[in-house]
Amino acid sequence: MDGRAEQADWGEALRRTIRRLREEHSGRSPELPPGVPPIVPDAALDPDLARPPDQDLHRLLDAVPQASLLAEPVRDGDGAVLDLAVVVVNDAALRHPHHPEQHFRQTADGHGVSLREAYPGLWTDRFADAVEDVLRTGHAARGLPVRWDGAGPDGSARSRRERLTVHRLGRRLLLLWTDDRTEEVARAAQRIARVGWAEWSLRDGRLDVSPGLAVLLGRPADTTTLSLEQMLARVTETARPELHRALDRLLTTGADIDVLTELYGIGFPRRVRLVAEVVRDEDGPIEGLRAVLQDVTELYESQRRLREQQEETERQARRADAEHIVVQRLQDALQPRSATLDGLGVSSAVAYRPAEGRVGGDWFKMRQLPDGRALLAVGDARGHGLDAVALMSMLRHALAGLAFTGALVESLGGWLNRIACDESDESTATAIVSRYYPDRDLLRWICAGHPPPVLLRDGRATLLASEVGPPFGVLPTVTYRAAETHVRRGDVVLLYTDGLIERRDQDIDVRLDALCAAVEAHAAEPALQDLVDAVVRDMSGPLSEDDATLLAFSFNH
Template sequence: MGRERMVHDPGESGARTADDPGEPPGHHDHENHEGNEANEGSGGREGPEGHGWVEALELLLSEQGIRIGRYVASHAVPVRRPHRRSPAPSRDLRVPEPTARQVLDALPNPAMLILPVLDASGAVEDFLYVAQNAAVLDYSDRHIPPGTLPPWTGPVPLFERFPDLAGTPVPRLLATAYRTGRPQGPEPAEWSLPGPGKGQSVRLSSNVHAAPCGDLLLLTWQGRNRTQLARAARHLARVCWAEWNFGDGSVEASGLRGMLDLPASRPLPDLPALARMMTPESRELLYRAVHDLLLREREVVDCELFLAPPADRVVRFIAEPVRPRAGPVWAVRAVCRDVTADVRSRALAGWAVQEARAQRERADAVAVVAERLRAAVLPSFPAELALHGVEAAAVYRPDSHTARVGGDWYKTRVLPTGDVLIALGDARGHGLAAVTLMAKLRYALAGLGYTGALVEQLTGWLNEVASDDGAESTATAVVAHFLPRAGLLRWTCAGHPLPVLVRDRRARLLDPPPGGPGLPLGVLPGHVYVSAETPLRSGDVVLLYSDGLIERRGSDLDRDIARLLRAVADSARDGIPPGREALDAYVRALVHDLTGPPIDDDATLLAFRRLGGETRGVDGIPGATGAAGGT
């Protein structure tokens, strides 16, 4: 039969082509009967709840039933009537009677004849195993290893030969069949036999059936059938199957009722009823799938259908047409799999990917802003430092795991007094908030430094700036003045790692201010800071650094400081050549040795070296002189 081109019967009005399933039938009715109130609300692609697609599906299946009827009528085979009647059977015809053994062996399943053993009152007290058919021997050969059972030589008590069988439904089935005279079962039974080897056992699993057989009982069994195994497999895989017959409207299925949460009192749904259980969008998908199978000669359709509450599931619908040779599609056979968990997992994964992408975009945006702000607040060193007896170099390495920027900052500046302001700090946290606090502190120090105040007062003012910024706005810092004429470094420490002095190719921590380092900035308003004084020789190098340079996960501060001092001394073993480029190369190599490729926090190292030779004060009068040389 060729491809069907029309959905409607050719004699009906309003026919439409089957190759265009895009509109439910109400759309065409509305166009052909404009103004008919009966059709109001049915126009357009879909009704309020998707019923237009259900009606289209009903019409499609109705017309398929007509096609099937026409096919059956055109292919009917005429009944042949005999020319003469067959002779009546002779009254002397003798039908041979088979023996009991022949009947028993003709049974396809293993069967035993069981004789009930009665007590004096007539009650069953035991069961005697008196005979078996050939199928029992075949079953034993296939399932019971040789040597497991002694040879059977004649009648024997059933539960003496098979002790574990007493713990199964078999005794009850035999007793009930004898008492009532009606067949019992089948019921599943599992039992075991001691194996021929040490520690071995043979497990047997069957469906058993007991039935009266004269004065005896017939006990039959068969292996757990494939239907039960298939049912268990479908349950584990959340799969069911169904076949919808369009000739008689019947539905055959296995597992469909459970997937749809249908009670036993409700009939299995035909395809329109199944469509009504779906969301409006899925009704259209089901209609198009069935349409393609019936009229577009599709061999397989595959789609995901969403069931509306109470089922509230997602079902993968894989269907194929069932047709006679050269005939119309007679039925649709489908395998349905519950993919609710898979769909929800995909949705969650998609949401997670989108959220991760959005977070990455936000982090990138924050990083761009923060990096630009950092570039603005971490300038190059002024050339006039050398005129005041100092040269400096710095390296900043961002955290490799966050927004790529943190709160590290540093500042060098020649003050009107001729002193040199040198500072390095670390604002708490990462990202834009840390950079914002860092910028506030750095710019505040740059302005306050022009007041001529001592480093103790400058540090106190920075503490007030951080305290006013909020409870989470804390920072650490080292703030120093280098006095070129005296060769003296006056400095304070606000909760920051102590500076390192590199002298004569050896490294040590500077002695802390009296009373130890002060509190971090922003912790306690009004806190008083004390300064330390360190004389510097020509060629001395002082290293200021942030904690990200030395701290390692799982380590402690003492080990981190010891590792720092070893690295500083090793790098200075051959001396630090004169010149700012050499100092810069030394700093970069040291940072690389201490941090490696990935780091967990941003790290900053600021190095400044006291130069030898003539320096100039604020009034241009020559200052102290000394010999230049490497460390």
């Protein structure tokens, strides 16, 4: 993108604001106070003028907070620099725990001390070249990486990485040390936190950038300056209008901004948080701005994915609630909570305890048949929700129709098993299917993987022995064998689903004993419905996870 294209991307209001501020500053260019001479390059100075009195040198360097020293080049016959002779060392250097104070204390002011001897490892080819370049051009060498190897105060070997800045003062050199770890930590912090900073000068239009920001913009890490146009050209087309308005507001009002924008950098556009403030001297005019930028792409994407997950969870919850309502209504329609057997001398009662938040596949069927007999059945379709209710409905209605054939319960069980097997591999159900013969006081029944019935007789509850076959839907060809129980006047037979007795913390035999105990405890209840309600209450608890149905028949014939 050329300069004209970049300029075209600027917001017009932002450009006008910058022009206005520059015009205002052009009328405020400071003049040199009277009597102050202009700056003269070191190369134009007489060498003797560059040597103020020694006392002044001490005071000057002691005012510098960094470890620093003044040194004079030691040259060979050809003029090449062989070493640096220390002229003055400041207090900061003498107090520095890693600087060789003992060398500088040997002679007054350290004058004549060899820098190569005082700082082993300092004089590398790179450092020597930098010294020659500074002496020749007068341009400072900044941030030279150096390594100091020596002994610490306790005599132990020490090694320290630092950075050195070298300035020319006449024919001498001023050396200033900075701890290399400070810059390394700053670079590491920018890299780890994906953050960078920039400072823009209104006067010259230069934008100073940190290594972290340079990398974020897809530039080499050693990039130190850009133009504002180059910086804004990295902003994506969709994000530019809002950022231009924010920058214009910043330069117009001086109020800090905190915006989310997008930058072209490495790979796909990055989401970046930009916080900026104006630069000014107290209440003076705006001189520029400084900004901190943080790459929040991963954070933004994480938040977006979290929002999507939350929305999906809410959608699933709404669907589950809607499904639960539909299933509950369907189950209520298919599963009446009461039934009567008129004319057969049989009273019945039923109690149902739903599982919390779920609808299961419990079902029962009581029907007086045309031949004067009765169909008494209870079952539990595998699973929960619509699939369980669908299987429950299919088996229940199939049994209602098949029972009219007058076939024995063994045949009814085989037919129901075939229906479940033909439905799907997951369509399984347990059941007790019985037929009551009032003329013989006989109850014939089959058990398809279901808990055994309970007989309450003379106040004592016992489990009825049965021929247990596999649940419906497990094996396509199964022969079920019927058990027979002769009932007496006053007997109560209880059929139930496994949700009434199963608990994670107790064995099934213990729970069956508890069921019989609960039935006996409430055997004297005046009404059959009171009995089943009390038993369900006793058998329910905080660990009840499945729905439960209890069906009771009292024989009064």
